[in-house]
Amino acid sequence: MNEEQIKALNLLKTAKGQVAGVVTMLEEDRYCVDVSTQILAVQGLLKKANLLILEQHMNHCVKEAFESGSGDEKVKEIMKLLETYTK
Template structure:
């Protein structure tokens, strides 16, 4: 579960990412150089990955730890590994 500061941080990051996406859309409309557009896409993907890592860290420190303390280790680790597997694709 995200704490209030993490939530504010993520919301700010997501607003910046939304701005990047809007900028990419404008680059496409303006028929900007393909490599420049691709670089902006890679930057937006990287920023989104960073948001995912923040959420993953928070989940691990809160939900996974709680599950382990409640003797639900196997199901919690399986869920975490499933998410990491999808994230790595």
């Protein structure tokens, strides 16, 4: 596992804990704005983790694909993902 993957894994574990906390907040009928604030925090962690995974992909998989002459397919994958991400 490389550095980007380790950082992403830690962010995802943190997000997992926060989601469990949000579930508890709902079960305890906590204030809606507080629950929403925590959901936004989880979304932020997921976005950061996703960017780290994509960075790892670009630095390793895409780079290797270009070095072997098959980079065009990786560019198509990234473009499809970015299209989904920007919707």
